[in-house]
Amino acid sequence: MNNTDISITLAETVREAAERNKPLAIHGNGTKRFFIGDLGGEPLDVTGHRGIVSYEPTELVVSARAGTPLAEIEARLAEHNQMLAFEPPHFGADATLGGTIACGLSGPRRPYAGAARDHVLGVKMINGCGEILAFGGQVMKNVAGYDLSRLMVGALGTLGVLLEVSLKVLPKPASEITLMFELPADRAIVAMNTWAGRPLPLSAASHSGDTLAIRLSGAAQAVQAAHAKLGGEVVEKGEEFWRELREHRRGFFRDDAPLWRLSVPPAVPPLKLPGKWLIDWGGGQRWIKTQAPAAEIHDAAEQVGGHAAMVGAAEGRGTGPGPAALAPELVPLHRNLKQAFDPHAILNRAMVS
Amino acid sequence: MNVVHSFTPAGLREFLVPKLRAFLPAAALLTADEELRPYECDGLSAYRRVPGLVVMPETVEQVAQTLKLCAHHRVPVVARGAGTGLSGGALPHSEGVLLSLARLNRIMEIDVLNCTATVEPGVRNLAISEAAAPHGLYYAPDPSSQIACSIGGNVAENAGGVHCLKYGLTVHNVLGLKFLTSDGELIRLGGKTLDAPGYDLLALLTGSEGMLGVIVEITVKLLPRPERAQVMLAAFDDLENAGGAVAAIIAAGIIPAGLEMMDRLAIRAAEDFVHAGYPVGAAAILLCELDGTNEEVSDGILRVRELLLEHGATEVRTARDEAERLKMWAGRKAAFPAVGRLAPDYYCMDGTIPRKHLAGVLAQISALSREYGLPVANVFHAGDGNLHPLILYDANKPGDLTRTEELGGKILELCIAAGGTITGEHGVGVEKIDQMCAQFGSAELAQFHAVKRAFDPHGLLNPGKAVPTLARCAEFGRMHVHGGKLAFPGIERF
Ligand SMILES: Cc1cc2nc3c(=O)[nH]c(=O)nc-3n(C[C@H](O)[C@H](O)[C@H](O)COP(=O)(O)OP(=O)(O)OC[C@H]3O[C@@H](n4cnc5c(N)ncnc54)[C@H](O)[C@@H]3O)c2cc1C
Numbered sequence: 001m002n003n004t005d006i007s008i009t010l011a012e013t014v015r016e017a018a019e020r021n022k023p024l025a026i027h028g029n030g031t032k033r034f035f036i037g038d039l040g041g042e043p044l045d046v047t048g049h050r051g052i053v054s055y056e057p058t059e060l061v062v063s064a065r066a067g068t069p070l071a072e073i074e075a076r077l078a079e080h081n082q083m084l085a086f087e088p089p090h091f092g093a094d095a096t097l098g099g100t101i102a103c104g105l106s107g108p109r110r111p112y113a114g115a116a117r118d119h120v121l122g123v124k125m126i127n128g129c130g131e132i133l134a135f136g137g138q139v140m141k142n143v144a145g146y147d148l149s150r151l152m153v154g155a156l157g158t159l160g161v162l163l164e165v166s167l168k169v170l171p172k173p174a175s176e177i178t179l180m181f182e183l184p185a186d187r188a189i190v191a192m193n194t195w196a197g198r199p200l201p202l203s204a205a206s207h208s209g210d211t212l213a214i215r216l217s218g219a220a221q222a223v224q225a226a227h228a229k230l231g232g233e234v235v236e237k238g239e240e241f242w243r244e245l246r247e248h249r250r251g252f253f254r255d256d257a258p259l260w261r262l263s264v265p266p267a268v269p270p271l272k273l274p275g276k277w278l279i280d281w282g283g284g285q286r287w288i289k290t291q292a293p294a295a296e297i298h299d300a301a302e303q304v305g306g307h308a309a310m311v312g313a314a315e316g317r318g319t320g321p322g323p324a325a326l327a328p329e330l331v332p333l334h335r336n337l338k339q340a341f342d343p344h345a346i347l348n349r350a351m352v353s
Numbered sequence: 354m355n356v357v358h359s360f361t362p363a364g365l366r367e368f369l370v371p372k373l374r375a376f377l378p379a380a381a382l383l384t385a386d387e388e389l390r391p392y393e394c395d396g397l398s399a400y401r402r403v404p405g406l407v408v409m410p411e412t413v414e415q416v417a418q419t420l421k422l423c424a425h426h427r428v429p430v431v432a433r434g435a436g437t438g439l440s441g442g443a444l445p446h447s448e449g450v451l452l453s454l455a456r457l458n459r460i461m462e463i464d465v466l467n468c469t470a471t472v473e474p475g476v477r478n479l480a481i482s483e484a485a486a487p488h489g490l491y492y493a494p495d496p497s498s499q500i501a502c503s504i505g506g507n508v509a510e511n512a513g514g515v516h517c518l519k520y521g522l523t524v525h526n527v528l529g530l531k532f533l534t535s536d537g538e539l540i541r542l543g544g545k546t547l548d549a550p551g552y553d554l555l556a557l558l559t560g561s562e563g564m565l566g567v568i569v570e571i572t573v574k575l576l577p578r579p580e581r582a583q584v585m586l587a588a589f590d591d592l593e594n595a596g597g598a599v600a601a602i603i604a605a606g607i608i609p610a611g612l613e614m615m616d617r618l619a620i621r622a623a624e625d626f627v628h629a630g631y632p633v634g635a636a637a638i639l640l641c642e643l644d645g646t647n648e649e650v651s652d653g654i655l656r657v658r659e660l661l662l663e664h665g666a667t668e669v670r671t672a673r674d675e676a677e678r679l680k681m682w683a684g685r686k687a688a689f690p691a692v693g694r695l696a697p698d699y700y701c702m703d704g705t706i707p708r709k710h711l712a713g714v715l716a717q718i719s720a721l722s723r724e725y726g727l728p729v730a731n732v733f734h735a736g737d738g739n740l741h742p743l744i745l746y747d748a749n750k751p752g753d754l755t756r757t758e759e760l761g762g763k764i765l766e767l768c769i770a771a772g773g774t775i776t777g778e779h780g781v782g783v784e785k786i787d788q789m790c791a792q793f794g795s796a797e798l799a800q801f802h803a804v805k806r807a808f809d810p811h812g813l814l815n816p817g818k819a820v821p822t823l824a825r826c827a828e829f830g831r832m833h834v835h836g837g838k839l840a841f842p843g844i845e846r847f
Contacts, residue, residue: 058604059707081606110547117553118525131796139705140737141522141777143511143560144785144792145801145820150524150556159552171606193466197490199580199646221648265545267466284547305544326551329540334551336807341800 003051005065007124007132007163013044014161014346015130023349026157028067028099031092034312035103036156040350046098046161052076053164054138061121061138063166066098073097077169085113085170089246098162104154107246108204108215111196111266111282117153119168125152125160128342138166151337157348159341173217176203177227178238181212185270185277188212192282193267200226204242207279208252215242245280252278257289260297264306271300298325360428360448365405369428369450373408376418381456383407392451395436395443396498399700399754400783404431404445409453413473413531413539413569416452420567421537423450429816430535432563434474434506437498439701440782442510442562442818449816454505457569460484467545468575469528474505474568478512481573490575493520496778497686505568511560513778515611515685518736519644520576522778524559529572532558532565535809545572557804562780563815565808579644582610583654584678587666588635592616594665595637596712599735601660602641603708607653611642612736613685616715619692619730619743620684626691629684632668639666639735640685688732689743696728696745700757704768705777708738714771718742718764725760727753739777740768766791781819789819790826798823 017024023041027033050067057080064073070090077083087107088100101123106115122136136142136149152162183191185207192205192212201218214230215238216223227234235241244250253259257275264271266283275290290297294310301308307325326334338345360368366384373382383389384406393401405428410416423430429449436443445451458475465488470481478499482491495514496502502512508530513522520526529543542558543549558565589595595614602609615623616637624631631638639661643653654671661669672678684691693699706714715731722729722744733741742764746757765775765788775781775788789798801820805812821829 056707056709058600059709060603061707104548104553114521114525115548117556118521127800131800133797133800134794135797137772137774139707139773139777141513141517141705141734141739142774143778143780144774144776144789145781145797146565146804147511147524147556147560148800148804150553153553153556154548155552170608174606190466193468197465197468197488197575197577199577201646201649218645219649219652221652222646225646225648263546263548265464265467265469266547267464281547306546307550309550327541329538330551330554333534333540333554333807337552337804340803340807 004048006049007126010044010046010049010161010163011126011130011132014126014128017042017346018129018344021344021346023346026161026348028096029092029094031090031095032099032103035091036351038350039348041348044161047096049163057082059138060169061166062169063138063164064097065164066096066162068097070095070097070100081172082169083172084119084167085109086116086119087113087246088116089248091247097165101153101162101165102155102157108206108242108280111284112203113170117150120149120153120165121168122166123149123152123162124164125162127160128344128347132163133160136166140168156351158338158351160347173203175220175223176215176217176238177223178213178215178235178241179227179230179232180235181232182210183207183212184210185279189267189269189279189283195230196266196282200230205282206245208277213241250278252276252287252289255289257291259311260288260290260308261311262286262288262297262301262306262308264301264304268304268306271304273297273300360405362403362405362447365428365448369406369422369426372422373419377408377410377415381409381411381415383409392433392436392445392453395433395438395441397439397441397782397784399748400441400444402445402447404451405447405449407451407453409456411456413457416454416457416567416569417533417537417539419450419452420533420535424536424811424813427811427813429813431815432509432567434503434509435477435501437502438506438510438782439703439779440776440784442780442782442815444783446816452567454503454567454569461570463488463575464545465490469545469572470575471529471570471572472504473570474503476504478502478504478507485575489578491578492526492573493576494523494526497689504571504573508559508568508571509561509563510778510780513734513739515613515734518612518734519608519610524556526574527555527559527571528574530555530558530568531570533567533569535566535811535813540566543572560780562782562819564805564819565814567814581647581650582642582644582678583650584640584642584672584681585654585657585661586631586670586681587639587641587661588632588668589637589639589665590635590667591665592637592715593712595639596715598639598661598664598666599711600708601664602657603736605656605660607657609641609657609736610644611640612734613640614638614731614733614735615685615688616731618695618728619688619732622691622695622730623684623688626694627683627687629680631684635667640681685732692730692732692743692745695730697747697749698745700744700746700761701779702740702742702744702761702764703776703779704765704773705737705739706768706771706773708735710771711735711738714740714767717767721760721763725756727757727760734777737777738773762788783818786818786821786825787829789821790829795823795826798826
């Protein structure tokens with residue numbers, strides 16, 4: 001496995017770009033391009049900066065360079081029966097850690113185990129002036145200084161080039177099963193959220209068509225006992241089911257209509273928008289394939305205290321309008337923060353509106 | 354253009370009070386010396402300063418107007434929750450306003466199906482769990498100060514607690530915030546959703562020590578009460594074994610709900626104080642709580658018991674019932690006041706280190722304790738490596754406080770050297786501002802200042818806290834060269 005530190009070169013490149021006011025487009029292996037769209041600017045390839053820097057299973061921490069393939073990290077963790085509990089989607093074979101964290105993506109376990117940002121303990125990064133900075137660290141609790149490591153998660157590379165990320169890891173559950181129930185969406189949403197409020201070892205809950213699928217994780221006896229309480233039909237290849245969902249490889253995603261993601265309070269009843277729905281995150285993340293006008297979708301999400309964003313167009317067209325729009329009062333703060341990290345506005349300029 | 358005034362405390366009162374009275378009831382303003390005294394310090398009483406005046410608004414609108422007024426006249430504002438902070442974060446400004454959020458104490462909503470609570474910042478931590486209890490829900494982060502501390506203060510400090518090993522810190526349990534910027538503008542972050550568009554300002558505001566905004570509403574995640582919780586107590590005649598047992602439990606893939614350690618001095622003090630039935634001869638005890646479904650807990654107890662014995666526990670007890678469980682925890686929860694009875698004063702430190710260095714760092718702390726002739730008791734969150742050495746001293750003995758602070762500084766430097774941090778949960782405040790110079794380089798500190806300016810361009814919110822100026826660090830570095838002894842300890846350094 002190759003292990004290379006090119007942080008000095010990367011910092012040098014950023015510094016020069018800053019001096020010349022030349023925009024840079026930070027990239028890993030491009031597996032999330034469909035998600036963020038075209039960045040514009042001179043490409044800054046981070047994939048050469050790679051390798052697991054440290055991993056100590058008893059400390060529950062892994063630190064790796066941003067260009068390290070996610071698959072490599074997950075394989076190392078699996079050797080010690082550990083995992084990234086936020087279950088990140090890869091969206092391609094060679095997804096990197098940096099891209100995953102920059103996009104802030106989390107999988108089906110998110111409502112129960114936390115999001116990518118919840119597992120970040122520290123980062124090393126290059127700001128827009130080409131300075132290498134380190135925030136947070138490798139310990140579980142750290143309140144020295146502002147939490148700038150978590151701020152990088154989901155910032156889409158607009159505040160800095162991620163060099164290294166330290167993540168909290170967790171033991172893999174001893175046992176897992178996936179259960180299916182025949183339920184329409186409204187009743188499924190109530191069921192998922194009622195169960196989430198009970199002491200059950202729930203670790204995923206999703207609905208599409210007329211089927212509610214849930215995953216139970218934990219000690220074997222606990223999983224069995226919960227199964228006995230809830231009933232439901234056991235799905236044979238549970239692991240594959242959640243992986244296909246996480247990676248957007250389910251039949252649902254193969255459809256020409258535009259794909260929208262709605263983030264809403266999990267218990268909100270089904271929204272009245274025309275199209276095909278897939279509910280994940282126990283109701284908190286809802287995908288819809290719809291031709292409805294954008295304004296209608298944004299409205300529907302906002303009315304229930306949520307937000308919506310179109311995620312790329314149909315496969316192949318690959319340029320999404322990026323993240324959901326900001327509330328107007330947040331715009332100045334975002335602008336000021338961007339300025340604080342990247343005064344020359346050279347990092348992923350196209351992502352900043 | 355704004356007028357910049359330079360006020361004496363009395364001048365500030367004279368100038369500001371009539372303007373504040375325009376929108377605040379008389380009872381919301383404290384100006385007399387005897388009214389101001391109680392606000393001169395937070396839980397770290399070594400630092401005291403009488404505020405210029407205290408404002409206690411009852412509505413968010415009043416807070417906003419107060420901030421607008423202060424911003425207009427460039428008057429510093431220090432937010433305060435319950436004042437239980439342990440780093441001097443709420444230490445007032447003598448030419449500024451101390452803004453108490455204590456009267457904003459309404460629980461706005463418990464949303465049972467979404468498992469959230471929306472509350473005002475002055476609500477006490479424990480009150481949230483009490484309000485959620487009828488629904489079988491609770492708010493997980495449980496600082497030992499939870500009967501008194503406010504949720505606003507918890508967010509501002511990113512507070513932790515015994516159960517954070519499994520359930521996360523404040524930052525992991527907050528879904529939404531409303532805060533006011535330094536010029537009184539209301540900003541809403543998140544809500545009941547699991548994420549929000551834009552930068553993760555929710556994470557940035559959490560732990561920002563009142564430097565970036567004044568938090569006026571919080572939506573927290575509620576969790577279902579576990580079906581069963583059971584605590585075990587293990588005694589060790591050697592700290593190293595106890596440290597080894599902590600690592601072994603984690604390595605076995607078990608995440609206890611809580612994993613706490615107490616050393617000899619702390620065990621004795623707690624036992625004398627609350628009679629929890631602790632083994633007073635032991636060098637260390639571990640309290641390990643497992644929770645979850647009935648089956649999960651039964652399974653876990655057997656495994657943990659075996660691991661503890663394998664790693665040299667001389668005795669392992671499991672609480673037989675809820676009464677015994679509460680008794681075992683009572684000793685831990687009362688440990689600070691219990692240790693407090695051993696000496697006129699104590700000073701609580703708060704560093705975090707990688708778990709594997711627990712035994713080594715504790716041995717070094719004990720060597721430092723002998724060197725300084727100041728007893729140190731240890732009661733801490735072993736599961737996440739968060740140390741709380743309590744230094745015993747007597748403030749009335751000349752030189753004792755200075756030596757205590759010096760010893761404290763050395764302990765924090767040990768934490769940094771072990772790959773850890775100077776504060777796990779209590780914050781930097783004024784207390785650890787010099788150690789920030791050791792934890793971070795000047796580029797990082799400059800980045801922190803740039804972030805502060807992005808929110809508060811005139812530096813009016815809690816000035817002088819949390820992030821040292823580069824000039825101060827340069828001075829601290831020089832002072833360090835002179836054998837760690839401060840040249841002019843009487844001179845204000847913040
Ligand atoms: C006996 C004891 C035990 C403790 N145990 C723990 C523990 O186990 N874990 C732990 O983490 N801490 C612990 N603490 C420390 C303290 O209780 C926490 O830091 C708590 O979060 C402080 O809350 P508070 O309401 O008292 O805040 P304060 O002390 O009033 O303020 C703390 C900081 O927050 C800012 N602030 C307060 N409210 C707001 C607001 N609404 N908006 C913006 N800024 C605000 C203040 O300016 C200040 O910087 C303990 C303290 C004591 C005395």
